[in-house]
Amino acid sequence: MILKSGEVLSAFERNGLSIGIRTPKKSDVFDLRKMINDLVEEQAMILKNNKATIKEEAKFLRNTLAEIMKGNRIMLVAEVNGRVVGNCELKIHSMRERHVGSIGIAISKKYRSIGIGKVLMKNVIELAKKTGIKLIYLEVLDINDCAIHVYKSLGFKRAGKIPGKILYKNRYHDSIMMVKKI
DSSP, rough: OOOOOEEEEEEEETTTEEEEEEOOOOGGGOOOOOHHHHHHHTSSSSSSSSSOHHHHHHHHHHHHHHHHHHSSEEEEEEEEEEEEEEEEEEEEOGGGTTTTTEEEEOOOOTTTTOOOSHHHHHHHHHHHHHHTTTTEEEEEEOOOOHHHHHHHHOOOOOOOOEEEEEEETTEEEEEEEEEOOO
């Protein structure tokens, strides 16, 4: 199942904000770059630690849109007042792991803790079910209690950890593996 670029899947109100969940489009490149660079600057608990150039972000988005068209990826963005404030993507594995997807999410600081991430993930999981995905997993920094709480509320279970996998703020942290059967 392939959705059209910019297709709106859901909309909801939260804290006086009108939030739309939709598929990405080429013109999102500037918002996505700003969002990721803001997260890097904030030292958010994400893997990326270097700001992206517009060329790098355009390449990422171009590749992502191509993977979506091939049925190898699902990506949704959250939009407030015409600006992208969050995204969630599921990379679909190949060969004997075609039933498995790895999920990642990022939300701009100003829009966290109001449910946008949870709605994004629920939408991605619903789309994943329609593609035949049976197992979703993610990795989360061991000190990211807020994210771990959200993932548990969505039915993810802790499956293990990789000690010292992530260097964050000059300290090695464990990567917690979480899985969800769908």
